[in-house]
Amino acid sequence: MTTLPSILLVGGGRMGSAMLAGWREQGLSQAVIVDPSPEAAKLAGPGITVVADATEIPFGFTPEAIILAVKPQMAAAVLPAYARFAAHALVISIMAGKTIHAIAQSVGREAAIVRAMPNTPAAVRQGITVAYPCSHVAPHQRELAHALLAATGAVAWISDEAQLDAVTAISGGGPAYVFLLTELMEQAGLDQGLPPELARQLARQTVIGSAALLAASDEDAATLRINVTSPGGTTAEALKLLRADDALPEIFRKAIAAATERSRALSA
Ligand SMILES: NC(=O)c1ccc[n+]([C@@H]2O[C@H](COP(=O)([O-])OP(=O)(O)OC[C@H]3O[C@@H](n4cnc5c(N)ncnc54)[C@H](OP(=O)(O)O)[C@@H]3O)[C@@H](O)[C@H]2O)c1
Known part of the structure; x- marks a missing residue:
């Protein structure tokens, strides 16, 4: 079993919790989940802390990866609070329709962002996620993104962000x-x-x-x-x-x- 690095999961709903379950199986060492819903408290466990808001993230927590799994319509309001972490971490967004450009406007233009589109069989580790890296993503960060996304099934990489629209239509739906x-x-x-x-x-x-x-x-x-x-x-x-x-x-x-x-x- 590999041990995954520290993770900050923003949004522990259906897709976020499915990914978390996959990471747990892979050997998750430390994670903080931000989600205000009472349901999210159940996700806490050894090494996994759940908080309701970004302001409650334990002082000194430095995630290597931030996974953005809130609804796309919340992005503009929620994302700026994570810009301080994004300066030193890989950012993976699974938000449908939110472009790298839009995410970078909220978390920082220099951020290393991977945009990914999973699908619901992720809940039983039979999903397929298609991923697109922005130009700031270093090779070791791409490997980390691959490992995190592969926890819920197959992973395919694309080099043209525009293809994510057809991917959404085929595997997302x-x-x-x-x-x-x-x-x-x-x-x-x-x-x-x-x-x-x-x-x-x-x-x-x-x-x-x-x-x-x-x-x-x-x-x-x-x-x-x-x-x-x-x-x-x-x-x-x-x-x-x-x-x-x-x-x-x-x-x-x-x-x-x-x-x-x-x-x-x-x-x-
Ligand atoms: N489900 C899919 O098939 C699928 C496929 C591909 C991509 N995605 C993407 O995955 C993302 C999540 O979808 P989902 O189906 O998992 O939605 P979901 O079940 O509604 O999960 C979103 C979670 O975020 C929580 N939340 C609300 N405000 C928050 C805040 N300020 N900070 C942190 N968390 C907050 C929600 O809590 P409340 O319920 O209390 O609001 C909820 O638990 C979306 O962007 C979607 O586009 C989903």
């Missing part, structure tokens, strides 16, 4: 699309007269099992799809409708384009 597919399969089972409990179980376990098969297999998704599609069979009949040019391929293209555009508009 992706779990919602898969959950929607699960809901629609359950509903279609009900429409065919299956008992509700069975329709639900079939939809859930099919998604869970297919994801596990994809994870365990060397084949890509297209090959796994072809493997369960006998020519002229029942699956082929369904896929003919689903894969028609104006059906799922077109809807997905439009949906991802709309989400990407929305991400661009929110970051502007």
Whole structure:
């Protein structure tokens, strides 16, 4: 087990606490969490202090990494209080839509900032986080960012910040699309007269099992799809409708384009 350096986590909500759980598994030595919600007090533990406000951070605490995990709309009000730490620490922001430029305006223009986009499977260490480093991030800080982000799943780095809008649309929102597919399969089972409990179980376990098969297999998704599609069979009949040019391929293209555009508009 590696030991992670001292961490200041700003915002211990869903995503912040998921990351903290991952760091704990990796061997977290010392952390301070700033979060005013009563729920956050439960995150305290050996070496982990929870405070409600930046003014309560123990005197002399010098974090090597600051993770910004508050809601984006709070950034302007919350971030300036951390500028004094950001001068000597790596700053990782997971705030959707907050650009490096906007974060630097609050925490300091010289700050070493990594902007990252995780997704909710982080809660079960199966997430994927895409990260972009600003030019002030030194190689050892990039390694530290990688180690901290990898605690909740896979990590991919990009060298063009603008790509984060499409990343947000694909992997940020992706779990919602898969959950929607699960809901629609359950509903279609009900429409065919299956008992509700069975329709639900079939939809859930099919998604869970297919994801596990994809994870365990060397084949890509297209090959796994072809493997369960006998020519002229029942699956082929369904896929003919689903894969028609104006059906799922077109809807997905439009949906991802709309989400990407929305991400661009929110970051502007
Ligand atoms: N969840 C996702 O799928 C996802 C994916 C990618 C990126 N993100 C990003 O992750 C960030 C956190 O999202 P989340 O889903 O974890 O939200 P969340 O559950 O609402 O967590 C935010 C936490 O910050 C706390 N907080 C409020 N004011 C604060 C302050 N002044 N200082 C410190 N903490 C404060 C909130 O407390 P109260 O509840 O009391 O207000 C809450 O516990 C967002 O910027 C979001 O864009 C989330």
